Every structure is written in structure tokens, then in C-alpha cells.
Amino acid sequence: MQKGNLLYEGKAKKVYETDDPALLIVEYKDDATAFNGQKKGTICGKGVINNQMSNRLMQRLARADVPTHFVQELSERETLVKRVEIVPLEVIVRNIAAGSFSKRYGIPEGTSFDAPTVEFSYKNDALGDPLINTTHVLAMRLATAEEIETIERYALRVNALLRDFWADCGVKLVDFKLEFGRLPDGTIILADEISPDTCRLWDSATGEKLDKDRFRRDLGGVEDAYAEIMRRLREHDD
Ligand code: TMP
Numbered sequence: 110m111q112k113g114n115l116l117y118e119g120k121a122k123k124v125y126e127t128d129d130p131a132l133l134i135v136e137y138k139d140d141a142t143a144f145n146g147q148k149k150g151t152i153c154g155k156g157v158i159n160n161q162m163s164n165r166l167m168q169r170l171a172r173a174d175v176p177t178h179f180v181q182e183l184s185e186r187e188t189l190v191k192r193v194e195i196v197p198l199e200v201i202v203r204n205i206a207a208g209s210f211s212k213r214y215g216i217p218e219g220t221s222f223d224a225p226t227v228e229f230s231y232k233n234d235a236l237g238d239p240l241i242n243t244t245h246v247l248a249m250r251l252a253t254a255e256e257i258e259t260i261e262r263y264a265l266r267v268n269a270l271l272r273d274f275w276a277d278c279g280v281k282l283v284d285f286k287l288e289f290g291r292l293p294d295g296t297i298i299l300a301d302e303i304s305p306d307t308c309r310l311w312d313s314a315t316g317e318k319l320d321k322d323r324f325r326r327d328l329g330g331v332e333d334a335y336a337e338i339m340r341r342l343r344e345h346d347d
């Protein structure tokens with residue numbers, strides 16, 4: 110499959126057209142940003158890790174009947190995916206309080222929830238991805254009621270599957286962000302990526318952060334944390 114025109118360049122990925130209008134090539138970069146692009150840096154080797162981790166996790170989810178955009182890993186940094194129209198929502202699932210949840214509600218980081226939470230942000234960089242509720246989503250016609258229901262159901266299923274998988278790796282899945290897309294026939298599938306950029310992953314024994322918070326919060330050892338989380342995944346995914 111040949112790379113065609115660059116369709117889109119985001120903060121962490123480039124997306125190319127291919128000779129098949131139904132397929133795109135995603136290329137993962139080492140660039141890292143935080144706080145809506147205000148903080149910029151490079152995490153050496155991140156693109157390779159995020160590509161391989163996302164692909165392995167999506168294949169695991171597909172086997173458990175969560176449809177995803179994954180088609181084929183083409184190289185260390187490149188993957189062939191189904192072309193979708195992205196639903197402009199960041200779908201965030203949380204098992205443990207952290208990040209913006211802790212800040213917004215004054216709940217200490219590390220507080221476990223009795224049941225996972227699901228929230229949506231409106232994907233709009235100019236507005237800083239504001240939190241949005243389902244009545245707002247309907248009012249703005251970002252998704253239909255049926256689509257919202259499907260997205261929430263898949264998001265919770267992804268959480269149950271990944272929480273168990275990461276537990277086997279000695280890792281707590283604190284929270285994560287998903288994005289969904291529509292195929293031309295309207296089918297909703299999981300898109301974007303699942304990686305240490307988009308999940309909070311804490312070592313179960315020590316609580317050590319093995320994710321992008323090391324970059325966001327200047328904790329050091331960023332590359333080592335990405336390598337360690339990938340090592341754990343490989344060990345348990347083969
Ligand atoms: P938050 O606590 O900052 O709202 O983040 C919740 C989860 O979503 C966390 O695992 C990091 C992920 N996330 C992204 O993937 N992209 C983003 O732009 C933000 C703000 C968070």
C-alpha cells in the first residue's frame with residue numbers, strides 16, 4: 110500500500126491518503142505536546158511504541174467484538190487504518206481520580222471509584238476541548254442519541270477489557286481517552302490510538318507513573334517509562 114497525499118498532520122501523528130479511498134496510513138511521530146499544545150517536546154522512540162501498543166490493544170479489542178479502525182501494521186511507525194469520519198468527541202473513562210477530574214472536583218489523585226465514569230469533551234483545539242454533556246452533543250448535532258449510546262457501551266467494554274489486561278501486566282488503568290469514527294455506512298468503530306499518550310497507567314505495586322504524565326509534569330524518565338510499559342505489554346500479549 111503506497112502513501113499518497115498528506116491529509117492531516119496532528120500533534121502526534123500524520124495521516125496519509127492511499128490508493129484505496131477507504132483506507133488511510135497513520136504515521137506516529139515522536140513529538141509530544143501537552144496543555145493544548147502550549148508545552149512541546151520530543152519523546153524518543155514514542156512513535157514506535159505508540160504505534161505498536163495501539164495496534165496490539167486494538168487487535169485484542171477486536172477479538173472481543175469491539176470494532177476498530179485497525180487494518181495492518183505496515184512498519185514500526187506506520188499503520189493502515191479504515192478511513193472514518195471522526196466523531197468530534199474525546200471519550201474519557203476513569204477508574205481512579207486523577208488529572209482534570211481531581212482538579213475540577215477536589216478529589217485527591219488515586220481515589221478509586223466504585224464504578225467507572227464516562228465523560229465527553231468537545232474536540233476543538235480553539236476552545237480547549239471543553240467538557241460537554243450528552244444534551245449538548247445532541248443540540249450541536251455532533252452525534253445522534255443512538256451513536257452516543259453505542260459509544261458509551263463500547264467505551265465501558267474497552268475499559269473492562271483493558272483494565273483486566275493491564276492488571277495482568279501489574280499495571281492499574283487509571284483513565285484513558287478514546288475517539289470513535291463513522292464508516293461510510295454509519296457504523297461506529299474505535300479510531301485514533303490507545304497508548305501511554307492517551308492513558309494513565311500506574312505500576313500496581315509502586316504507583317509509579319508509566320505514561321505521558323511524566324512528560325506533562327516534568328517527572329523525568331519519560332523514555333524509560335514508555336519502554337517499560339511496552340515491555341510489560343509484550344510480555345503478556347504474546
Ligand atoms: P484529564 O484528566 O487531563 O482529563 O485526562 C484524562 C485522560 O485522557 C488521560 O488518560 C489523558 C487523556 N488525554 C488525552 O489523551 N488527550 C488529551 O488531550 C487530554 C487532555 C487527556
Ligand code: ASP
Binds near residue numbers: 120144146306321325
Ligand atoms: N495532547 C494534548 C495536547 O497537547 C494534551 C495532553 O495529552 O495532555 O494538547
